[in-house]
């Protein structure tokens with residue numbers, strides 16, 4: 001082995017060491033006008049994402065306890081807190097669809113959920129400009145049939161959860177619901193993620 005090969009071997013083993021941290025997907029099923037969802041996003045998801053984003057990926061599903069059906073080829077949604085909530089959910093679903101990276105998407109959701117009324121277009125506009133997202137395309141999506149399809153896809157995912165979602169927000173790790181982790185995550189998401197990931201150094 002010449003020195004070039006030795007360097008290569010060292011580089012390769014470093015890569016293997018760095019990738020030992022397993023992926024963990026944290027899915028949050030929530031809705032725009034639900035006080036428990038607001039609290040969870042503000043107090044749990046956002047701070048945990050800021051400090052631990054290197055050890056998990058956040059997967060946001062703004063739909064909650066809504067229902068949907070198609071009438072004459074058009075989606076009709078009914079949301080737990082009324083039609084305004086459907087608009088708010090769709091606005092977030094459209095923002096989450098943008099190709100801008102998780103950091104901006106989560107910052108947008110956090111900002112919108114902190115507004116007095118997270119379902120208002122004014123809240124979306126303000127937060128898009130704060131975070132640096134294109135409000136015009138989010139707004140256009142929210143008012144379009146494409147936006148309905150995006151929200152309906154969130155609905156399909158939500159309705160596929162087993163057992164059926166009974167509390168909003170519902171937090172699911174790696175796509176399998178666990179009742180114990182759900183209630184722990186609502187109180188201390190950071191601790192659940194650290195435990196599942198084997199308490200790496202970043203957890204302190």
Ligand SMILES: *[C@@H]1O[C@H](CO)[C@@H](O)[C@H](O)[C@H]1NC(C)=O
Nearest residue numbers: 022023024025173174196197
């Ligand atoms: C989550 O899923 C990833 C990839 O499928 C796997 O590597 C990891 O060990 C899982 N983590 C937990 C805590 O189940």
